[in-house]
Amino acid sequence: MTLASFPRGFRALVIGASGAIGSAFVQALTDDAGCGRVDALHRHSAPPIDFDREASVAQAAEAMTAHGPYHLIVVASGVLHTPAFAPEKRLADLDYGRLEQTFCVNAFGPALAIARFAPLLDRHRSVLAVLSAKVGSIEDNRLGGWYAYRASKAALNMMLKTAAIEVRRSNPGAALVALHPGTVTSALSRPFRGAERGRPPADAVRDLLLVIDRITAQDTGSFVAYDGQRLPW
Ligand SMILES: NC(=O)c1ccc[n+]([C@@H]2O[C@H](COP(=O)([O-])OP(=O)(O)OC[C@H]3O[C@@H](n4cnc5c(N)ncnc54)[C@H](OP(=O)(O)O)[C@@H]3O)[C@@H](O)[C@H]2O)c1
Known part of the structure; x- marks a missing residue:
């Protein structure tokens, strides 16, 4: 597919490009004849971006x-579980270690x-x-659980919204948006039956690029799903 709303030869940058969704973005943008340059950054790229190392972001x-x-920057990093922890099932599971690591990767870093x-x-x-993720929607939260992940995505959404208000003043041509990809087959979703319930990353990215292509500067500060639906914060 081609992003028709961007100028011919447009430049794109993907952060978190080693992940399932991030690498599918890099592939789709590389395949877009209208895209002149795709830069892919992750923890082991040159330069690297590691949200555990604050200075790496500015560098x-x-x-x-x-x-x-x-013309397009996508931040596709995120964490739900690590070898050291799984998302909380109940309030009693809360601890600083899981909260800090999840907030660092999902909210502070982005x-x-x-x-x-x-x-x-x-x-x-x-x-x-x-x-972002729909489970970060406070209004939509009906199931509970996954405290750190949900709260870190809600925090990310607030950061995005607040930044959108400020950036609009200095760059009215830019739109900052939070996207929900739906359930996608990846290492992140695998322990939660992501392989059975999810879609291939390439399919999710095709949908997300269609959404991105339709986003205008007036849409800045919004939370949008892969099917174009506006999500409640
Ligand atoms: N998959 C789903 O069903 C789903 C649903 C809703 C929302 N999302 C969101 O979509 C995004 C991409 O998820 P995915 O499914 O593609 O997951 P993934 O395949 O596990 O990719 C996660 C990415 O985050 C990076 N990352 C992890 N810790 C990091 C750190 N400390 N510093 C910098 N980067 C770090 C990973 O880098 P390494 O390769 O170096 O580990 C990888 O590039 C996430 O924000 C996720 O919350 C996914």
Whole structure:
């Protein structure tokens, strides 16, 4: 597919490019004849972005300045579980270790990426999209559980919304949005029957790129699902 709303030769940057959804974004953008450049950053790229190392975010942004301005920036990093922990099933499972690590990767890191990379957005037409999750919607929360993941995505959503209000003043051509990809087959979803319930990352990314292509500067600060539906915060 081709992103028709972006200028021919547009430049894209994917953070979290080693993940299932991030790498599918890199592939789809590489295959888009209209895309002139795709930069893929992750924990082991050159430069690296590791949200456990705060300085790496500013250093990467500094290094990428020469390759911008970017028309599309996607932040596709995230964590739900690690070898050390699974998401909480009940209140009694809460602990600082799980909360800190989940908030670092899902909220602090992406927020810092927005702060350091927003100045690299093109001034005429650009979109910065962060991968959020519908379970981060406070209004939509009916099942409970997954405290750290839900709360970290809600925090990410607030960071995104607040940044969108500020960035609109300095760059009215840019749109900052939070996207929900639906359930996607990946390492993140695998322990939760993601392989059976999820879609292939390439399918989710095709839908997300269709959504991104329709996003205008007026949509900045919104939370949108893969099918284009606006989600409640
Ligand atoms: N899969 C789903 O069903 C689903 C549903 C809703 C929302 N999402 C969201 O979609 C996004 C992508 O998920 P995915 O399914 O593609 O997961 P994934 O395949 O597990 O990819 C996660 C990505 O996050 C990166 N990451 C983890 N810890 C990091 C850290 N400390 N610093 C920097 N990067 C770090 C990983 O890097 P490494 O490769 O180095 O580990 C990888 O690039 C996440 O934000 C997730 O919450 C996914």
